[in-house]
Amino acid sequence: MKKPPLILTNILVFIITGAIAFIGVPLWATYIGFDTAEIVTAIVLFYFTGMSITAGYHRLWSHKTYDANIVVRVILAMGGAMALQNSILHWCSDHRIHHRHVDDTEKDPYSAKRGLWFAHIGWMLREYQSHRYDDYRNCKDLQKDPVVMWQHKYYLPLVLATNFGITGLLGWLNGDILGMILIAGVFRLVMVHHVTFFINSLAHFWGKQPYTDGNTARDNGVLAFFTFGEGYHNYHHIFEYDYRNGIHWWQFDPTKWLIRGLSFVGLTHNLRRVPEERIRKARAAMQFQKASARVSQLPNADEVLSKIQSEYDLLIQKMSDYYAAKKRLMRVRQKCLKRSVERLELDYTYKELKNALSLQQEKWLRLQQLNFSMS
Ligand SMILES: [Zn+2]
Ligand SMILES: [Zn+2]
Structure with missing residues (x-):
């Protein structure tokens, strides 16, 4: 069977950012070096952008597990753009299809039944999806959120402004623009890409199935550690409307802690839990x-x-x-x-x-x- 056409933009983004992260950054570290401010900024931005995906794109917008104040929504929308995973509207549309048709080799956009590579990144390299790219009928509710629509409209400028603007400015303040863009911009971006992609790939392959074996999703504490708490994916697939993925206090779920923490100061409300x-x-x-x-x-x-x-x-x-x-x-x-x-x-x-x-x-x-x- 003939394979669908390649998506060159995505392929180039993955190759260029990957080459900079895995070749350019180690070379820079060896010959020029990164200072503490650059490393700390990269770690902070890694958590900020990763959790904008997990707390924002995923638990807030895709699943409506809680409500958030507009300031929080704007910050999460900017962090999501900085994580470069398409707009909230597009991401959530794909993700809702993933839940609705999980493991279906035709309908699930990142079906684990098509293999680890496909679920991780392969699905973004070719035009596999049968439905129209701009068909957002499953996200009518999100189209009423002005923050979602603003981010969708200005997605590209936001991507550039956050990834190069913020890191460039911080680099300028620290005395080395390029070094900061390399580690806190590109290296951090590649890391966030792959750890969040693990949720579609590894979290459907590796771990236990304590709640359901009706789909491939797994619970895995090790994976949760690297995915801001999203490794409890078996629980998530059966109870997707719960703002928690790790339901026990001892389970590592910083996304849950963030959402709950913000509720104490009135920035998030109506946190939904499954009885x-x-x-x-x-x-x-x-x-x-x-x-x-x-x-x-x-x-x-x-x-x-x-x-x-x-x-x-x-x-x-x-x-x-x-x-x-x-x-x-x-x-x-x-x-x-x-x-x-x-x-x-x-x-x-x-x-x-x-x-x-x-x-x-x-x-x-x-x-x-x-x-x-x-x-
Ligand atoms: Zn989900
Ligand atoms: Zn899943």
């Missing part, structure tokens, strides 16, 4: 599925399967009871602050159900380990 009950049930369902698959080859498979099934049913029932009690208790707590009889009773039931659930959860986990040793 804990749904998350735990999704995880349990996946454990149930994996456990069933593991024991299916055993000689006494039917017997073990029915045991797993009954323990799983009990777990789900106890989760439902516990979260229903928790909801009731919250409602009563909001209504009456005083210690009414109703509230005391609810408190008691809630604690009992909580204990029952944690006992069942322990039993369930032990059963998983047992299954594992049998397989």
Whole structure:
């Protein structure tokens, strides 16, 4: 089959910036050297532009996981332009298609089923996409955001002004324009490109699938460290409207910390979280599925399967009871602050159900380990 035509602009951008980053910058470092101010600026801009993609393009605009003040939106739009990944409107349109048709080799723009190279960068090198380049019907909501439309209209001037203007100015202040553009402009850009591309490539290949195996997305703590928290991609693909990707406090998700931190000073609001009950049930369902698959080859498979099934049913029932009690208790707590009889009773039931659930959860986990040793 004939391959679609090459996109020369993209290819040239990747080759030129890549050559400068991997050949020019090491040579400059050897013969001229970078000073601390240049290195620190490159690191700061790496985080700023990378997180403009993850907190801005991705979690704010593509998935609407929270609302942000206009100042924050303008800053994220500028950081996104500096990351050189097309306009917000275009990026989000592609990304929404990715979620809607994940892994579809025809429709998903960066389908992991077409290989690691394709998902990482190959998809941008040829005109693979069948739909019109400027078809933004899946982003009608974004077209109402003046910041999105302003950035889309002035995308190229913003790219040039941020990448060369900001770094050039900082270089001038530091006494070496070219050195600053090389490390904080180009080298930083190439690094941001590839770490964010990892979210489409590696995060669909490498890691665990604790929430769903309905698509290729994986959870990977190592990857999260390099992708501003986006490595928890299995969770993200099942619960895309959650502003968090790493839901536990110990999971490395600086994008989540940034969004939450800004909410404390009133710059972001309406942070959306998936209810804990749904998350735990999704995880349990996946454990149930994996456990069933593991024991299916055993000689006494039917017997073990029915045991797993009954323990799983009990777990789900106890989760439902516990979260229903928790909801009731919250409602009563909001209504009456005083210690009414109703509230005391609810408190008691809630604690009992909580204990029952944690006992069942322990039993369930032990059963998983047992299954594992049998397989
Ligand atoms: Zn997403
Ligand atoms: Zn994905």
